[in-house]
């Protein structure tokens with residue numbers, strides 16, 4: 001056994017080890033590029049509408065994961081299965097083994113984080129539905145639950161529900177409550193809790209260093225702004241009502257936040273002053289850059305198709321197999 005090779009693995013285990021190692025290395029490389037451009041990306045998205053900005057930042061946050069899965073599924077696995085002789089056991093080198101272990105660690109940490117948030121969310125919903133009173137508030141067509149503590153929240157991933165603390169109900173006027181419910185309704189339509197969960201599940205750069213906090217923080221900010229904009233829909237009266245609702249809820253004092261997969265009217269650490277300021281200086285809804293989204297999506301689909309056509313060539317698989325041989329030994 002050469003000095004760099006430390007363990008002997010059978011054919012399927014070598015494939016698994018290679019896939020994990022390739023996943024980690026591609027994720028690390030693409031992740032470092034994303035980290036290098038994230039500040040510039042945030043600066044660029046400041047010029048777009050909050051909704052577009054949130055979409056671009058979410059895409060950028062999930063890009064390293066998507067790239068790694070793409071490379072493993074379309075290049076590593078087929079080239080290994082096609083070109084690697086089904087020999088008996090073969091040695092695996094230190095770099096490959098370490099990369100595979102790091103892949104298990106980064107994915108394990110992120111999956112544990114996502115599962116924890118998901119379980120906390122389900123437990124919170126069950127607890128609130130048992131203790132709360134199901135009702136319909138104002139003209140909102142969806143049911144809501146009036147609860148005793150907590151904050152005004154939208155909880156749930158696939159079928160999000162609104163939970164309203166009794167003290168919030170009694171503190172807000174009908175207009176303010178309506179604006180707050182429209183804000184949560186906007187999060188429901190955008191499936192923001194599902195996006196929160198996807199971000200929690202997306203691996204960090206290293207097991208205990210996520211590295212994407214800037215992107216995640218600005219995504220959360222734009223998501224709140226987008227929900228504010230959708231709730232207000234260019235109406236000055238609604239805008240003032242929502243601003244007043246935010247201030248009144250903030251004055252009720254800090255509330256507990258049961259799970260990072262749950263969105264609340266006032267998320268902890270979010271910039272309340274900036275939100276209120278935007279609402280008090282309402283500008284007409286900018287729909288221009290929204291129209292660019294289908295064009296951007298079509299361009300992205302075209303780029304992925306082109307990439308697939310280039311990637312799925314025999315020469316590519318031979319090159320990938322040579323790379324994998326270097327990686328494994």
Ligand SMILES: [Zn+2]
Nearest residue numbers: 224227264265
């Ligand atoms: Zn919100």
